Amino acid sequence: MKLVKVYVTLKNSVLDAQGEAIKSAINTMGYRKLNDVHMGKYFELNFADDYQGLEEDVDKICDDLLANPNIETYRFEIMEDA
């Protein structure tokens, strides 16, 4: 099996409502030395071992489905075997 880890985050210029809410919660909890928080999505995809052209396909999957290119960016890592 090939494990692919995908990270999707909001573009910097896009309002991160969730990150802001979490940041102020962490502040309320008493941790004050926090500058900022961003919340994103994390995916683990398991593909068959013999997958050819995995990188290209994952890129497409991210672009078309896992991330919304209007507001998000993504990156991924292919773990050789898991």
Next chain:
Amino acid sequence: MKLVKVYVTLKNSVLDAQGEAIKSAINTMGYRKLNDVHMGKYFELNFADDYQGLEEDVDKICDDLLANPNIETYRFEIMEDA
């Protein structure tokens, strides 16, 4: 600044409805060699450089806020400087 990356994922025993939905969407798109998909959350927290006891505090923040131990597990990495 110290960047902390936190990953929160559902425990295996909890049905990952979103992961399942994404898996079937990816299959519909024509990528068939996919075994499974898990969806989780990804956070980036930026703390002040001079933060003492960061690791311990992040652990508490995860336990008390970012993850719900009934259904989720978490792990984090502290990037020395970012």
Next chain:
Amino acid sequence: MKFAVVNFPGSNCDMDLYYAIRDGINEQVELVDYRATSLDGFDGVLIPGGFSYGDYLRSGAIAVHAPIVKEIIRFANDGKIVLGICNGFQILTELGLLPGALVRNEKGRFICETVELEVVNTQTPFTNEYQANETIKVPVAHGEGRYYCDNETLSQLEENEQIVFRYKNNINGSVALIAGVTNKQKNVLGMMPHPERALEEIVGSNDGLNLFQSIINNQVRVNN
């Protein structure tokens, strides 16, 4: 009886609950701000539905850190009545006052519909006005209402008769069709359906009225 409706930023069924008490069962009720630190003088605490803090991290997760919450825990531990509806239920599980968790509906979509519930346990302060195994009609409106707990917890729930309401049809994929559970002592109830939206025939059902009436009955019984 005097009830507190605890209002978190983003709660949006607070007034519905307020009217349920004031007009539905003609008892005293006050809104209590999340920054308050005391529940003295109240006999029951109601945690309303809505999207506290936008539900941005997980439903109910952020509300747990509001100042009033310590007081809610104390109140519950004193054996007083605590009722959480929808987001209120999510908050109570996040708090650990109730077992389990509420996760995204199986089909991934928000669902607003009037559903049939089975009243499983009529021996609680919240259900003594219902008939055993009665079927009632109550609206649901949630995106994260699938009740989850592990098998061990489930057997405990069953053993202690903590399961109070079950869906007739599993609308959201909940474990064992669970729609509402109490704590072991039965003084804390959390439920996803909205009894406060079912108080008058004209809005579609009045089956929720008995739930509030039960709380009053229970109090009378306790006092006697």
Next chain:
Amino acid sequence: MTEPTAKQIREEKLYQQWGLTDSEYELISQKILKRLPNYTETGLYSVMWSEHCSYKNSKKVLRKMPNKSNRVIAGPGEDAGILDIGDNQAVVFKAESHNHPSAVEPYQGAATGVGGIIRDIFSMGAQPIALLNSLKFGPLKDGKTKHLVNEVVAGIGGYGNCIGLPTVGGEISFEDCYEHNPLVNAMCVGLLNNVEFKHGTASGTDNLIVYVGAKTGRDGIHGATFASDEFTDTKNKQRSAVQVGNPFIEKLLMDACVEIIEKHSDWILGIQDMGAAGLVSSTAEMASKAGSGLILNLDNVPQREIQMTAYEMMLSESQERMVLCVKPQFVNDVLEFFKRFELDAVVIGRVTDDQQYKIYQHENLVTDIPVDSLTELVPEYDRLEKKPARIEEQKDYQFIPQIDSLKNTWLTMLSRPNIASKKYFYQTYDSQVRANTLVRPGSDAGVVRIRGTKKAIAMTNDSNSKYVYLNPYVGGQIAVMEAARNIVASGGEPIGITDCLNYGNPENPEAFWELDQSVEGIASACEKLDTPVISGNVSLYNEYNDVSIYPSPMIGMVGLISDIEQVTTSYFKDAGDLIYLIGQTQDDFNGSEIQMEQLGQLKGDLRSLDLEKEKLHQDIVKYAIKQGLLKSCHDLSEGGLAIALSKAALDSGLGFEITTRLNSAQMFSETQSRFLVTVSPDKQEDFEKLIQGEFELLGQVSENPDFKVTTTNEIVVIDGQEAANDWMEAMACLMK
């Protein structure tokens, strides 16, 4: 970063890229300013003079619509219109389109459309009580459209559910012409208890301008085609123009604004939301209405991003922001008040008496122009009109359906996307929060009661652009009358409308003719009903590759139900009830769903609408409901009698047995001015005495869920379960 100079803007005609014409630019530089506008100023003019903000192309047409009645407290020109409903209460409503943002980013586009229309309502001091929406998409044939539909619906639900307002009605339809240009219209209705409050003015020298709500980022700065590579090296970072909604903040903002107006209206003179063209539009409109000037200091504006230019800050469409005009002696009270809601509130400017609009940034005066030149001096255009050739060519064409098997056609029609149940979508909207919803989506109109009174408000969104395409004038009339029938069938008295006028390019004479004609139709119907148009929105330039959408006016109508006892729903109640058809049925198949089903295209003209008869039938129904004679009432629309009967049955689990004077084809005729009602047998005499004229007793509601139908040429039995499946499951099936 260097901005182009005023000279560069002129010489390179950069203003054109912002949508200003040569003559508009000349007007600004030579007549108004008597100097060249700088970069920021040019930007302000370009947005304020856009169609969206100025209505420069449509104003002339819009004036044709009636906006007076003895209920009107405020009409067009405000954030939303206000109608008196007695007892010192008023309803406030408006609809808004978010078509283009939703095409680009469906979830956020739809969500911010809902957020924006809600702000329009609470900026009037009203408590929002309900939401509706009207959606039009291309056919559900590929993943792209399904994704679009899914995301738009999710965005609408996501925002409304989170803020805690019930979505009680709407419509969703599918036609080829919307494939690349979907329509997303949202409506909000509010209740006003403080009828005195004057919103939206900034008057009185030295009063302060206070900014409340979310921070400003570079969201939604579309006009900035200028901001190309010449003066930015971080192109991608800069360009994220998508607005993202935050319903959580809006909930706080809504509660705070409603409360401050209800309890402390003496602190403030005006309040306005920042919608399209954000800061500039809200503040300029406030000042212009009051005849004052304004000074703004941008350094005080809460900012989410660094190094924003004055241009960017003024034009930003960041969501969930409001501006208030506050009396200086109360400014601290106001700031404290918002702090209690955990909202940022800061003073960003003050009112002056020189009628100039002045903006400072980093201590530089970056804008100094007459306030009125942004709002009042916009040129108005008289566009060319031309009747499209298709209309003359098809004038005499009449479509007649071919029915080989009534049963098969019936079932096919039930599962057509425009007819099938939309529950799959609307069940993702919370329709009951606030516990006042008496009629949820699924009947003719949504109904919300006013707590503490016997009154209720009925509301609906309607548009049938197929009719408007074939005959804009009659189509416009029908849109209003169909909405009115929905209100009347629910037990309400229509009292006013709002609209979203979705059309093609106004510079195209045919599209403009369609706009003009249909507005005349709308106006004539409104006059007949005494339902003024008190607010609305225009969305032009809806086209793809030079092909326009159908002319698509959306009517949002509000009705008053004086006693909740009169609330009536469309579905059958009891077996044995008598089923009547009110109104005469003719061969009206042009523009119908069955024409689309069988011919695959729209063709022919529409019969002109008899407004007298329409009004009469509505009055009969209103009266019958008041007399307690009707157990159910449903208006006939797409798919005609067959579909109306089916819906009334399927929603109740009951069936029916009827015999009609119509032939099988006529079961699908879409003749206007008709209602389907049921009457308890013991009221038969009273009812028939009342209606006289055109009606037909069709038969009875049956316990057995099957549909037993005898037409002049066929006797059929349709399995109730099969019909239910076709109608209920069609959408879920198509969305797979």
